[in-house]
Amino acid sequence: MMSKKCKYAIKALICLSENYQKGNMFTADIAQKGNIPKKFLEQILLDLKHAGFVGSHQGYKGGYYLIKAPREINLAEVYRVFDGAIALLPCVSVNYYEKCEDCTDEVSCTIKREFSKIKEQSRLIMKEINFKTFLE
Amino acid sequence: MMSKKCKYAIKALICLSENYQKGNMFTADIAQKGNIPKKFLEQILLDLKHAGFVGSHQGYKGGYYLIKAPREINLAEVYRVFDGAIALLPCVSVNYYEKCEDCTDEVSCTIKREFSKIKEQSRLIMKEINFKTFLE
């Protein structure tokens, strides 16, 4: 399951995609529109900023806006920021690789072999979904 | 990410698949072979029994054995027993459906639409992987 944080992030990015190149949006407005706790959303938007998806203007009449075009943001990269690896096992992850504690021989492991296939499929489909997709 | 419990279950099922129709195996032996904490494995084997994958003989020289043929057990059904829904969102799950708390209109939700596709792909690939696959 995806975390709520990640789902909220997706909703926020959809909001900002709809407003792309039309100036910034207030956190409060995004929160209301997406039915998201405002203080929680603040953290999320900050994470999105640090990850390079959105920009912000501070102070009075400040707010957030999308930096990249909706078409150029895909689901895989957003997912990784909030929920980490797409892979189901650490040993098959490219971006978050870790050795399985219980593993004795990673090379001959048939579990790893099969879960690599699953990961590759998931990665491909999530990479194909971009934020223009969500607007259609 | 998959839970360790689910991974241990898969390892145990692979062990029992290798021993299919050759009598039962002791929990202790499976634990040693799979590098799994024995007491934790006991719970897992019990879950696998309740789920109908394995059978057991009690008492002295008792143990666990596979009921279904390795070919007839697929990854999707094992995953669901331990980690629940394959879907990334509750609203797109068939077996574990729940309404998203923050959702206002499920029918027009484009997030739901896209995540349905992801779930369907994941479900298909996990259904194709059976325990004979792991032995090859």
Added chain:
DNA sequence: TATTAATTCTATCAAGTATATAGAGTTAAT
């Protein structure tokens, strides 16, 4: 220049989940 309304940042909290461990019980072969 004071006020206002926004973002920024860090800390904290409560509830739930994951990963085990413990121990008493039941069962069946020897």
Added chain:
DNA sequence: ATTAACTCTATATACTTGATAGAATTAATA
């Protein structure tokens, strides 16, 4: 009667999730 296995329930501990709190900073504008 003993032994060695499964069965079942309870408990512990650490981690994660989802959320809240509040002080600091920033910038438009009246």
